[in-house]
Amino acid sequence: MATSTYLSNPGVIVNSVSLTDQCTSATVTNTAEALESTAFGSTSRVFVSGLFSQEITLDLYMSYAASETYATLAALVGTTTTVKVSNTVAGLATPSATEPCFTLTGAYLEALPVINASMGELSTISITFKGGVLTTAVS
Amino acid sequence: MYKIVSPRVGVPGTEFVPEKGVNIEALIAGGFVVDTGAKKSAKTTTEQPKD
Numbered sequence: 001m002a003t004s005t006y007l008s009n010p011g012v013i014v015n016s017v018s019l020t021d022q023c024t025s026a027t028v029t030n031t032a033e034a035l036e037s038t039a040f041g042s043t044s045r046v047f048v049s050g051l052f053s054q055e056i057t058l059d060l061y062m063s064y065a066a067s068e069t070y071a072t073l074a075a076l077v078g079t080t081t082t083v084k085v086s087n088t089v090a091g092l093a094t095p096s097a098t099e100p101c102f103t104l105t106g107a108y109l110e111a112l113p114v115i116n117a118s119m120g121e122l123s124t125i126s127i128t129f130k131g132g133v134l135t136t137a138v139s
Numbered sequence: 140m141y142k143i144v145s146p147r148v149g150v151p152g153t154e155f156v157p158e159k160g161v162n163i164e165a166l167i168a169g170g171f172v173v174d175t176g177a178k179k180s181a182k183t184t185t186e187q188p189k190d
Binding site: 015016017018019066067071072074075076079080081082105106107132 | 164171
């Protein structure tokens with residue numbers, strides 16, 4: 001049984017800036033690229049691990065006010081930084097087994113939607129940090 | 140040395156010690172921290188020509 005239901009707990013820090021109150025979705029993906037090693041005589045495909053590839057995707061409300069979303073991200077495009085995500089805000093500072101903190105160091109921000117305007121809706125953006133080294137802190 | 144300006148980073152007025160991988164230039168550009176160790180431009184004096 002058991003699923004994880006997120007109401008208001010998760011915490012997000014981008015480049016040391018807390019964007020928890022602007023974030024509505026966070027996905028951390030740890031991928032080990034699959035290299036096919038199937039050979040003659042095999043009856044099923046076989047894979048071995050290649051390079052690891054990490055991604056963190058965040059959905060954020062866009063705000064151009066001081067110290068908000070745009071001010072945090074604008075200068076990060078085309079550079080690398082550190083992104084932290086935990087299932088609780090407390091886990092960012094004091095991680096534990098049930099509140100792990102996932103840290104992506106050397107995360108590259110390729111693109112930033114600088115405006116996403118629709119009539120009658122709060123402006124939101126989706127950004128993806130790629131690459132880097134993912135570490136998981138549980139204590 | 141860097142000093143925190145925005146509460147999104149920490150307690151304003153306290154020292155900010157960047158963790159490994161943090162893009163400090165972006166934090167300064169966004170107005171989140173200030174570099175208190177930034178050197179002021181050197182003063183130059185121009186001698187007045189003697190009459």
